[in-house]
Amino acid sequence: MTWLDKTREIMAPDRVWPFLTPEVPATLDVSKNVILYVEGLSVAFDGFKALNDLNLYVDDGELRCLIGANGAGKTTLMDVITGKTQCDSGDVYFGQTINLLQRSEPEIAQLGIGRKFQKPTVFEAQSVFSNLELSIKASKGIWYNLRANLSGEQRDRIDFVLELIGLKAQHSMLAGALSHGQKQWLEIGMLLVADPKLLLIDEPVAGMTPQETERTAELLTSLAGDHTVIVVEHDMEFVRSIARKVTVLHQGSVLAEGTMDEVQNNADVIEVYLGSEL
Known part of the structure; x- marks a missing residue:
């Protein structure tokens, strides 16, 4: 695959990066300490209810894990939150x-x-x-980012993120070699780097090694507080190692x-998942 082909894959419609999107001014009000409200959410595909009157509330700064069997509605929920899928009914704030x-989708990414x-x-x-440089959030858009030099504040942000993700020593390495x-x-x-x-x-x-897992x-738990993190995962030992609160989905609803x-x-x-990895 050529670099151009790889770029096209990354820029595919189902992947929205904040640095490609217009600025969307909005004030986030978390005065009630809740950052995400999902109420009465339903989505059906050809008669199949992927989400069925689902209610979910996530606190600001929380690390929440979503678990459930395949088809429980986890991916569809994230698709609705990010604007990729339209719902049939309900509210998402x-x-x-x-x-x-x-x-x-672009507006949601920019928010x-x-x-x-x-x-x-x-x-x-x-x-x-360079991967991090391309992803720096800037209100002037992608072409400004490609032409302009990084500011001191932007460099500091990249350095901070490199330290956080443990790749400072690999900063000059090609991403393909990681x-x-x-x-x-x-x-x-x-x-x-866009400080979501x-x-x-x-x-x-x-697919990770035990050491990488x-x-x-450590990385995800360190993000909670400064960021709100929702993790979908099937590895129950990993979920146990990071979760403070777990939501179990079943047939499109919170079980x-x-x-x-x-x-x-x-x-x-126990009744629904008896004998499974849950």
Whole structure:
């Protein structure tokens, strides 16, 4: 695959990067300490209810894990939050006043909601530093970013993120030469340089070594507080290592919510997932 082909893949319609989007002025109101409100959300595909009257509330600065079998509605929920999929009914608010259902994908990205897909997608022919440089949030748009020199504040932000994701020593290395886990961290870093308020992370440890999984757990837990992080993951040991609160989805609705111990001992969860990895 050529660099141009790779660029086209990264810029595909299902991947929205804040640095490609117009500025969307909005004030995020988290005075009630809740950053995400999902109420009565339903989505059907050809008669199949992917989401069924789902209610979810996520606190500002929280690290929340979403678990559930395939088809439980996890991906569809993230698709609706990020504007990729339209719902049939319900409400999704970012803070008290921002109605996400009235915003486009680029607008939602610019509001401060970043999404990382399961497969890491980075500019492999560019250095680690260049990947982060391309992702710096700037109101003047992508062409300004490609032409202009970085400001001191932007360089400081990249240095901070490099330290955070553990790739400072690899800053000049081509992204394609990184390990699978390092590519995952780099893509998280590409979101972090834009300083998002909410991060949606899909199966971050799939295919990782035990050491990379442990480092990823440290990274995600360190982000909570300054950012709100929602993690979708099937690795239950990993979820246990990072989760403060877990939401279990089943057939498009919330089945149970609480600590990992609470959901694993929940009678409804046991009945539905008896014999599974949950």
